[in-house]
Structures are given as structure tokens and as C-alpha cells.
Amino acid sequence: MSTSERVAEVTVPAVAERRQPKRRRFAQNWWRHAVALIALVFALFPVAYVLSAAFNGDNSLSGSSLIPRHVTFDNFRTLFVGQKNTTGHATFQNAHYASWFANSMIVAGATALLTVLLGALAAYAFSRFRFRGRRLGMLTLLLIHMFPQLLAVLAIYLIVLNVGDIFHFIGLNTLSALVLVYLGGAMGVNTWLMKGFFDTIPSELDESARVDGATPAQVFWGVVLPLAAPVLAVIALISFVATLNEFVIASVVLETQHKFTLPVGLWQYIDQKYSEHWGPFAAGVLIAAVPAALLFAFLQRYIVQGLTQGAVKG
């Protein structure tokens, strides 16, 4: 043992003691870190790229590099105000992003809230009441949803078209029509998940409330719903993201730029014009990802709890 090493041992014994096993652990686990790093690159590379492209001054796809040469907010401005054309007027087609975003939030928000409400009502009935046709009803729900609403989109279009001839506010090119159509899926797999969770709430709680004179409606609002908060949050999140993602029905029902939702608007914005629109598009993706990400962050603690209890426990 050399002198210098001994000196080191003497001067920082505590640090060396802690570091030594950690270093050994790292030596054993290097391949784990390698796998994790490869996975991280694969997982985060598109995210990093969008982040960089959004702030990159050179907004064409070919000109973009991973580290922006000069950081600007031009892409965001293009998104909301539109690009100036030669005469100095904003070009129209670029300036609809704010509407798309607002429309998506309205539609997804309303659909998520109402889906939770409708689904919870049904789940409560399936969980707490014993009635004829209960089993059949739940199986029918599953069976119906195996026929994707997407494939019935022609019929949906015709229904909205005909209803809209008389009641314009729920006709084609309205957000309310879109929400109504999405609510057709409110009772489905959600109901099964919620029913599973409701089953885990001891029925003694309702019974004691009933003894105290509460009506079934009061038990639902006052006892079951507050206790089911985790699963309600999860269903709201799933429904919100699914609605946000929905492309086909939205593209059939909505007709004009200012009524589009984000998927329809961005899809059409980027279609065939990747090289020109890449920068503003990346900025748009970045903003569009924020609400769902925030919801995930806030509801994280509920997600695992709600999913596992609803799905696994009977």
C-alpha cells in the first residue's frame, strides 16, 4: 500500500467507506445502466427532438439540429398569429392553433366529466343493486363495445347530419355534436373498471347510511363517490386522453378550420408539408402535450391504485 493511498484513507474515511460498495455495485450493474440508457435514448429521442425543433430558429425539418443554433419563440408566434406573407398580412391557415387547442380542451374536458358521471351512475347500479338482467346487461355492454364506434362512423355522420337539419346547435361542425357522439362510449369498459372498484368499497358503509335514512341517491353522492375518487380520476384521465386522441369521428363531424380539434388540425397542417411547417408544428405538439402531462402528474398517485383495484379485485 503506497503512502498517498494511506493518506487518502485517513483523511476521508467516511466518504471512502460509503463510496466503495457503491462503486462495486455499479461494476456489477453496469449492464443494467447500459440497457436503461439505450431505452432512455429510444424513449426520449423524439421528445428531445420536438423540444429542440420548437425553439429552433430554422424551422424547416431539414435544417433542424438537436441543439438549436439560436433559440427563438418565432414558431410559437407563427402558431398563434400566423406567418406574415409578402403583403404583411397574417396567412390564415396557420393562425387557427388557438381554436384547435381550445376546441380540444372543451370537447375532451366535457366528455371526460360526463363520461365519469354516466359511467359511475351505471357502475353503482351494477355494483349495489341485484336486479334481473344485471349480468346480461354487463355482458351486453362489453359485446356492444367490441363493435368499434369508428366503423359505424357513416351512420354517425348521417345521424348528426339529419339531427342538425332541425337542431343546428347539435348538427355537423359543432363541438356539442362531437361530445354527444363520444358519450355513446361512456358506458363501456369504464363501467366495468368502476364497478370493480365500487365492489371493493364495503357495502356496510352504504347500509349504515341507509339505516340513518339516506336514499340510494344520497348514498351514491355522499358515500360511494368520495371513496371512489381514485378510480374516478383514472377514468377521467383515460377518457380525456382518448378523446384528445380521437381522429376519425372528429374529422367527419367537424368541417371548418376554426372548429377542428388538435388531431384533425395538426394532421391537416402537417400533411405533405413537413419540411415547411416543422418548426411551428413542433411548437404546437409541445403545447398540446402539456394538459395531458399535467393531468398525469397530478393524478399519478391515483393511477396505479385506481387501475389495480378496479381491474384485479373482483
Add this chain to the structure above:
Amino acid sequence: MSAFSGTVGLALKIAFLSIVNALGIWAAVVLIDHHKWRAVAVLAAATAGLDAIYLVKRWTLPLKFLIPGTIFLLAFHVVPVAYTVNVAFTNYSTGHILSKSEAIAGIKVNSLTEVENGKAYTIAPARDKGGHFLLVLRDDSGATFIGTKDGLRPIPRSDVTVSDGAITAARGYRVLKGTELGSLDKELSTFTVPLGGDKAIQPQGFDTAVVLAPTLRYDPKADGFVRLKDGVLFKDNNRGSFVAANGEELEPGWKTYVGTRNFSRIAHSSLIRDPFLKVFVWTLVFASLVVFISFALGLLLAITLNKPGLSFQRTYRALLVIPFAVPAFLSLLVWQGLLNDDFGVVNRLFHTSIPWLFDPNWARVSVILVSVWLVTLPLLLVAVAPLMIASFAFNFNNFGNIYLLTGGGPALGNSPVAGATDILISYTYKIAFAAGKGQDYGLASALAIIIFFVVATISAVSFTRTKALENLA
């Protein structure tokens, strides 16, 4: 314990029911105004049903909770699906949209052609004192007429003022001029003045009209059209078209029930069967590969990271879940850009020029790659075997991944519709909505039913395996 007292609850219930009834009455008034009697009946029955369910005390209790969701389920899922099933047994498609009587009227109009050496007229669109639209006409000899939807009627020449060969005024009528003409396009294009023998005068623009005569005559007894020049009979072929003995067909056709013909086309017509089989096989390959690779990778990652005491474990997990929080449609559109063969980052990074989205095989690799990217990471949270079948069923119908990434393309040489990466659901969607060669709703609906049976079978297997049905106990 209770959220609100019985009285408040009752008040809310009454308020809610009142709103529902008020809406019902208002909607009924509007519907009556439009003479939609069947809709009024359905609405009245539904509203009465709702009132009964929420006012009766005991036995409707479960219904009170089930009805709200069920209404939407019926209106926007069950009814559309039922309609789709109905369409599967019809020939509903481009060229077979109308009803039979509309098609007959359409064929009659289409068969009108200008009579050789027929009369030509100078015309002026006008309105009578009652505001009814009509034509003032003047033939080559200078004779003048009024033409209405009911026929042609001569008027004295002195009633009509002509200058430079154009009719400028007519006594008792208001000749339309300038901007008034602009808004007339649609009315004028469908306006004809019937003459005897199925002939008619049709305006050709704003200032001339010609005599048209039909080339086909509908014979109600034979239920077919007779071509006047050669007497060929076009008969109803029971599949929505009038067809001559030599196979010649009149357009348009009409929508009619054709039994299981759409299904037998899928089974027997090589034009449909071959692409269908290709797409079907690719759907199975796609769904199984995505599930298999995702689970293999997910498992690998889980095993790798689940070592107790591994440093940065929490950081890795937190970072790996980030893509999961990005809505899939955004990721798909971004990947479409990253894989672009000219400008795409992937090619520039590896200094390759792989046509990721435009070569059939590379496009297949790309959709699997991107789907794995989308699927694997969430599995870190819940990597459980029973989910595999559910995940398969999900990917079997993963329309978004295919459509937003490649649009099903690139095209396969031998099929006008099916592309290399099309899965059944996107192929069906394209047949119904996006096919360049016309849309076939009947065939698409038949395919939808087939997809339903495949997915239902997969799910049934999944359920018996995972015993989720125990939930029902």
C-alpha cells in the same frame, strides 16, 4: 354522512325532471313544425318513460342509475351499429345512393338530349306578379311564349320588347336583370318547361334554351327502360340497376337489399378476396409482433430495473414514463416527420436514405417500431400476462397508429385500396370513405361485421383465460 338532505335532493330531482320535460316539449314543438311525426312519437315515449322511471318509487331503482348512460349508448352506438349491420346487406355505394323512384327520375333526366334540328329559343328569366319564376321565350320566327313548370303558352308578340336580339321586357312580367340573375343559377339549372311527348325546353345559360327529348322511356309494366332508337330493354337486375341483355347498365342505380352478396364477394371475388387476405394476415402479424416485442422489451426492462438498490432507479423509471404522458396522436405525427426519407432526422442521424414510410417492407417495419415505442413503456407500470390478449385485441384495431403514420400506404401494386401497412380496420375505413374509385358502404359494413366477430372471439378467449367473468358473481 349524506351529501344533502332529503328535501334538497327532492328539489334537485324535481328541477332536473322539469328541465328534461321542458326540453322535451320544446323539441317536440320544433319537430312538429318540421312534420317529423315519427321523431315526435319517439321523443314523447322517451320523455314519458323518463318521467315514469324517476317518479315511480321502488322497482325502477336500478334504472334510475342506468338510464342516463344508456340513452347515449343507444343513440350514438347501438343505433349506428344497427344501421351498419343493415347496410352490410345492401349495395349502398357510389352510384347506388338513391331510392329506386329517385333513380328512375334521375335516369329520365340524364337521357334528355338535344333534339337534332330542334328549335332554339332566345329567353329571359322573369317573375310573374305572384313572384313565381318563369321564362319569357322567343323562337327564330319571332313567336313569343311564356314557359312555366306546367308548360308553354303563346303570348302576343307586341307584349315583348326585344332590343339587339335580347328580350328586355314583357308586359305583365318582371324580367330579371343584373345581380338578380346571379342568385338564380341553381333555380335555372334545374328548370325545364315540359312539352308534349316527354320533350322539354331547357335553358342553356341565361339567354338561350333548346328543346330536349328523352332517349329512354320508362315502362312501368316491364319495370325497365326502353331505349327509343333501338328498342333495347334495360331490366331491373334486383341488385339496384337497370341492365340490358348485353350487360350495358344505366346510371344512376339505387340502394337495395342484396342479401349476403357483400360477404360472398369477400369470399369469392378475387378482386376483394386477395387484398382482404393480405390485409388480414398483416393485421395478425402486426398485432402479434407489436404485442410480443413490446412485452419482451417491457419484461427485459422490468427485470433490468427491478434490482433492489440500483442507483438512478427512480430517475430511469420517471424518465421512461414521459412518452406515455404524450397523447399518441402527437407522437405518431412526430414520428411521421422523424422517419421522412428526405428530411427525416432518423436518416440524417444514421447517414442512411431508407424510405421508412414509402417502401412496403420498410413501412411495415416502421409501424411496428413506432407501435412498440408507444406500447412498451406503459407496460413498465403494469407488466402482467393477462394484458397480452387485451393488448392484441387493441392493436388488432389500432386504427390511429396506422392511419396517422402511413395512411395504410404505400400502395400495393395490384390493389386500388389496400396498402402495405393497412390493417383490417383502416382498410375498411378506406373502402367506406377514402377510396379513389368510389365508396362502397355495403362492403365496408360487411367487413366491419367480420372484424367484430374476430375481435369478439379473441376477447372471449381472453375472458375465459383471465376469469374476469368472476366479477359477475
